[in-house]
Amino acid sequence: MAEDVFSRPSRQDGTYPRPQLVRPAWHSLDGTWGFEYDDGDEGLTGSWNEPGRPTVRTITVPYPPESALSGVGDTGHHPVVWYRRDIAEEDLAAAAWKPGRRLLLHFGAVDYRASVWADGRLIGIHEGGHTPFSFDVTAAAQLGPFEIVVRAEDDPDDLEQPRGKQDWLPDPHVIWYHRTTGIWQTVWLEAVPPLHVTHLAWETNLVAGTVSADIELSARPPAGTEIDIDLSYEGTALARISATATEPRSRVVVPLSPLTNGQGYETLLWTVENPRLVDARLTARSAAGIEDAVASYFGMRTVAVDGARFLVNDRPAPIVAVLEQGYWPQSHLAAPSAEALREEVQLIKDLGFSTARVHQKIEDPRFLYWADRLGLMVWEELPSAYRFSTTSVSRLTREWTEAIARDRSHPCVVAWVPVNESWGVQQVAHDPRQRDFVRALFHLTRALDSTRPVIANDGWEHTDSSLLTVHDYENDPELLSASYRDEVAVAATLAGIGPAGRRMTLLPQDEAPLLRSAPVVISEFGGVTYAPDAEIETWGYAVAESSEDFERRLRGVFGALQASKVLGGYCYTQLTDTLQEANGLVDENRSPKLPVEVIRSIVRGES
Template sequence: MPARASAQDGTHPRPQLQREEWTDLCGTWQLAFDDDRGGIGGGWADLTDLGDRAVFDRDVTVPFPPESEASGVADPGPHPVFWYRRSLRLADVAGADAVRERGHRVVLRFAAVDYAARVWLDGTLLGEHEGGQTPFSFDVTALLAAGDADAEHVLVVRAEDDPRDVTQPRGKQDWLDEPHSIWYSRTSGIWQPVWCEVVPPVAVEHLAWTPDVAGSAVHLGLTLREPPAEPVTVAVRLEFDGQLLAEHRVRVAEQRTRTTVAVPALENGQARQDMTWSPETPRLVDAVVRVLAGDGDGEVLDEVGSYLGLRTAAVGGRAFLLNGLPYYVRSVLGQGYWPTSHLAAPDAGALRREVELIKELGFNAVRVHQKVEDPRFLYWCDRLGVLVWGETANAFAFTPEAVRRLTTEWLDVVHRDVSHPCIVTWVPMNESWGVHDVATDPAQQAYTVALAALTRAVDPSRPVVSNDGWEHTDSDVWTVHDYADTGAVLAERYGSAELLTALEEFWPAGRRVLLPGAVDREQPLMLTEFGGVRFTPVPPHEVPEERTWGYSTATDAEDFARRLEDLLSAVHASPVLAGFCYTQLTDTMQEANGLLDEWREPKLPVERLREIVTGRRER
């Protein structure tokens, strides 16, 4: 039986679908730049002599982007195409004996490659993938298991990430050669783990857990890697705090199945509060899913470990509701960017530490900005208790191609992360990026409405924000970005309940918050970007001006504390705000408006920051 997934160490690339053995393929790979895009015509995919370094003329440490210092390359480019190469032997793959002895399959998995990837093994094209933030995989059994287990095979990856193509979902990655304004150095190519996994012929590929607390049940969407040749039985076991919570069996004849697991313990409404998940009590339910031959009395064909959280996320009566009760959201904007490794985390431990810092500072939520974060980060949010607003990187253009790309990738994002209890809101669009004329263009308005509706169609269990910050068309939360530099201005704007009846005419950032036609269903109002106070603890003359972006400037530590308290006190006192998101957690490249510097060192004592963030009281 797999170890308890809720108690894992945070290194597995897929925290909610684990088998006991997997093989990490990160480390040293060979790299080639292909600036004139001649590699395909030049036959680079067929260059399988690893000793010939004429083309693959440098090494790179995967999974760090070649632009970063951690990769060992540190070449900011811009380079539109990257080629990677490494050896792969069946003998080095954990569980390889089962491939020949029991007909198991070897699956090659990529967590994320920015932006479009093609993959070859021994010169044979395995396939391709588009979308820089979502996972993909290939069955490599036929090639890898051919011949001796010690035979060396050659894996080649071509990654295309054109910095000039603004129809790609780019987020905060700069389209110019050098970082400028609020945009950062690029993260191209392989930037999340690559690994191999041996799976049985009939194998679980995806699990989608949806808690139904009121219905005393958990709904499960299960996907097998392939349709079973004969019907099988899927057995689900749920445990909470080491005790059996539920068992369920279902006959499965198709590749995809939806089933409902009854959880009788939830019928006791008074006892539910001892089982539900929240930031204050991040309780997780362990799950084991087995695929059994035939009617379930035969062989165990596959077994995976997973986890879930019993919680609900909704809105109502101008409040955000967690587990049916009003919950005040204290969030921080996180860029998920590190100075030596860019959008890739420097290691798995850094992801845990990021979550710990968020909690230590007094926040109960994080908005990872213009980035789909590593699933291992989401695991620590699940386990330690931090709400997450699931956002994606946006494109900068509005064209049919940009719409196709973002919509496709967004659906893959929701599919990947739908089971994480920490994610309580979906945010497919930010500040009208990629829909800059949404206030006047009916096509762009239709796009934001459709994207929000599509998100609800595939996951009706969470609120959706159609366009975070302003120019809302169909959002479940009215969100505002307002970088007023004094608490007095914030108090004037958000200090009266009358604001809620005047949102259609509210223009705090020069943009209308609600577009005509947006329907007020008594959505909660949140200030989801504000603050941004610039402060560099070293003397300002030692920091180049172009690396000290901020919306206002503090002169010293006391002034920084005073400004923070001034802004946050006004927000805490607002009778209309259901929550906030402070900008931002850390300094990031030229942005010097973090509560922590880029190395995650606090600019004030953590205890002082926590007092300011919480208003000296836990809400």
């Protein structure tokens, strides 16, 4: 990575796998790996983890084996898969590893349970298909070139693991898609000093005029360890501070004097229209002078709710959102390229949306980088399990905690969604345990991050929630408008059984204090299918017969909600066609079904 990119991480090229904790040298291991299926689950007893074992197949990482870009393209049920790759001298050199440093092996995401060996020695196990993990492979590197082996276990019949839109049936049906097994985000090497930064998060306080850095080090720092933080905006220094590190985890508060200028502080704030980002450089230095220098960035902004309004930096910001599945026909949950993530964010903005509700997926952090940089707000949502049990409770809670830790510094993330449509808690209206779990996830999320709204159960059957979100696929514009035109209409619509035939709220008002005054957002609507050239049977909530009919239907449902005097916003279903679910504004290859300027005018409510 070029030095100027390290100095200006807010202007990186979008390829670095961890955009808010950047080091000058890293090395991608994406590309050709050995690969084989283990349908009989014989690999562990058969010592498949041992180095030098030949493989029957190869695969292109990080594309899942179900996808075409992987070179495998097998969508059948395969609960266990194995990967292997030699780490050569040139790989070690590219990662800037040398004796005296530690070598880290990073995985962006492996679905669902990963066991990793280096030259036959187990170096770690990680469970959770959407969050990153790292292992130290220094011991193997000290002996020279070595082999990495990965076993990924992803049981398609296990309904208690967070799976999101991945189908449990052999073939995709209705709104569910092909599975994603094994490695589906970048694998990479990085060399670091023995004492190094393992985690960094930012939290801004506009009222106090400060930004706080939450720093985690790899070990308890020896006496005399110092941390230096330098902040700048567009090349101009904003602040510098030094602090003594005495604990493995610490918070350093940095005063930002420009924020105290009441007439000028808004020129530093992040908004959709002006996505300003502050560059940061952090150095952890031991008393012996050994340094770990990392670069980062953050955006300064607040998000809040006030009555019927959603606020950004204390200004009303109506939610104009689209449902984003984050699925590509040739690569499934994995993006086909780093550039595709940038293009996806730009497409959403070009179509007139200010917000993407990323649905049932913890998106690649490089997508969030481009949302930060280009100015797109994001709702982040936990992929659901489909069966309630103590096992699913444990798995969902752990993975959600990891996701929030990974992404809470991104200014683009403006809301957390731990549950969608009661998936995995189907009896939440009747089972106190399921209801308590939804309430617990809501409060856990607020405990982990108090700076953003939390939608406890998106769509219906709300416990307490920062937003009262509704899924309404009524496609008659007059009926849809009548449900939300004013406060009286909204109250009648939400009383008791809602548009989807589900209760809208579950708790007495005194047990849901935030929900009593929460903005009402139609977080799914539309779903109009228009796919005249489809080669498979398509599915949607309404069907357009022609491009003219498609435009008429879009103008009708968008206009019905835009006419409301009381809604806090809306989210259209959906951005792209995805397999049989052909209700996208663009097709699966991202080609708009109407001219971009026409879609934009509809989304923005322009004539």
